[in-house]
Amino acid sequence: MEEQLKEIMGAVFNVDPSVIDENTAAGDLEKWDSLHHMNLVAALEEAFDIEFDEEEMLSLMNYKLILLTLQEKVQS
Amino acid sequence: MEQLKYFQIIQELNKMKAEGDKPLLTIRILSNIIVNQLAEILDFYLRKSNIPCNFVIGNYDNIIQDAETLSREEVVIIFWEVANITDGFHYLIKNLGAEQRLAYQEKLKNELSIVFSSLKNQKKVFINSFHARPFENGIMPGPYSLFVDEMNNWLSITAPDNFIKIELDGIFALSGLERSFDLRNFFSSKALYTIDFFRLYSTRIIPLIGALTGNVKKVLILDCDNTLWGGIIGEDGTDKISISTPYKMVQSIVVQLYKKGVLVCLCSKNNPDDVQEVLESNGHMILKDQHIVLKKINWDDKVTNILSIADELNLGLSSFIFLDDSSFEINLVKQNLPQVSAYQVPEKITEYPALMEEIAAQFFHFDNSADDGLKTEQYRIQAQRNEAMKSFHSVEDYLRTLGLHIIIAKNKPEQISRIAQLTQKTNQFNLTTKRYSEQDIEFMMNSDTFDFYTLSVKDRFGDSGITGLAIIEKKDNAAIIDTLLLSCRVLGRNVEWVFMDEIIRLLNKKQVNAQFIPTHKNIQVSNFYDQLGFIRINSAEDVGVNYSLNVADYKYHTHIDYIKVDIWKNN
Structure with missing residues (x-):
């Protein structure tokens, strides 16, 4: 899952996936603005076949939180 | 996709x-x-x-x-x-x-x-x-x-x-x-x-x-058994095939496409007489013999047959859509001819008409030019000409017998739709491949800067309609050829040389400038201006070659004496 998350973030923010690590947060990537955040949510929901609620969507602002939320969602 | x-x-x-x-x-x-x-x-x-x-x-x-x-x-x-x-x-x-x-x-x-x-x-x-x-x-x-x-x-x-x-x-x-x-x-x-x-x-x-x-589909190639009808004529017999409602719906769409100018071809592994019998005498068939421009009914593989259709129609494979019920044939075509869009008849026959609608949407084009309805007829005539050609020893001899007649018209507003269509669809004999919409053409024709010369070609076999175009930009003492194109339907008859002669005469300028812009498809005209005596003034590989002609040096093609020319003058 971590690998796929990095791949998706790399695609959405147009950076090499190796740039993404567990400390990556919204401020670290030039392209991570509100438009690209929407793209990230759409890409994650489709790739993992899940749906975030509005609160979750807004909270996905760094790698660790995204991973945690994904793990919860995918397991349940 | x-x-x-x-x-x-x-x-x-x-x-x-x-x-x-x-x-x-x-x-x-x-x-x-x-x-x-x-x-x-x-x-x-x-x-x-x-x-x-x-x-x-x-x-x-x-x-x-x-x-x-x-x-x-x-x-x-x-x-x-x-x-x-x-x-x-x-x-x-x-x-x-x-x-x-x-x-x-x-x-x-x-x-x-x-x-x-x-x-x-x-x-x-x-x-x-x-x-x-x-x-x-x-x-x-x-x-x-x-x-x-x-x-x-x-x-x-x-x-x-x-x-x-x-x-x-x-x-x-x-x-x-x-x-x-x-x-x-x-x-x-x-x-x-x-x-x-x-x-x-x-x-x-x-x-x-x-x-x-200009990226448009022009040709629809159909298999027969289980594509135009249910059943296999070779096994079930020509009278036992089923042309149920979904097949009738599909055939109606095909005929509709024919009327829009799509070239409908058959490509199937059958006995040709059997298919002919169904086309001519099965009362349930909506698709008839006259809707079909070319048939490849034989036991050769479909890749060979599709290539030979491309050759005979003189059209690029990327303008082809192929429809067959067999996944074997579909895969064979996809692998060998990836430019061809290949579709497989759905297993559930009720889904078939919807697929055909989807295919029909691929043939979209903007104009509703009256010329289109004639198209299959024209390609048929072309096939007859090709037959006639085989019995002559030299091409010139053959051309002499055709009774070629060209008509050149200048700035005719009623031709705008056809002019735009020609710029959008012509790929091979097209020196600059500039695409214009009807609105573009209308705008340019209303300006004083551009002149439009169209070419219509007739011969004793038929009328090809407007099949050539030159767009000329006027600048002081010189003329610039913005666009020069000929539909592939009229190639091989030397009309391009006579068309150029007449344009040079009509322009009445001392100098004519032109450009060749290479694309994947127009290599055949890469030396066209050289052959006419234009001088290359630069040749940056990626943007094209610029040419200039001192009109005094132009050599008219007087030896082509078998093409009658009429100029349709403005009143």
């Missing part, structure tokens, strides 16, 4: 963009909601279809202002959402009085009118029909739907000819409201549509954009 996930689309798109294919068009998206995802999804599918385009997204909710600043060459897509004509309109409308409703309608009409006038000379503008989804979906129209209906009627009546209205209801029906809209994003970020919606929207609009770039 393959169904990639959204992030895979972005990945692939980034790779394709890095390859840097030269964009054929600039597409500008204007909207009063956020539709940024459309740009990358449409960009991806266009590149997949070999139509690389450059995308520009207008400023959010700035349609009127942006429309004023565009270059005429740009193609525009407009997402004008009634839900956001003012903040919260989708609920405000519920309680508006009649007067307020009218006031909003007037305001929207005024704004649209400004955009119409800014964009009326644009190459093409695609504007979505207005809709009340997903906010009002009842079986009785509410205030929102009534508002939308009035706006759509007005739009149809008022929009300039270069505006194409895109109906979204078909897309909503296919993917369902839930998969088309994402209200979470609408409430938080004014983004209304989902990735799924944009994906479907893109696949639907691609044939329309393709038609603007």
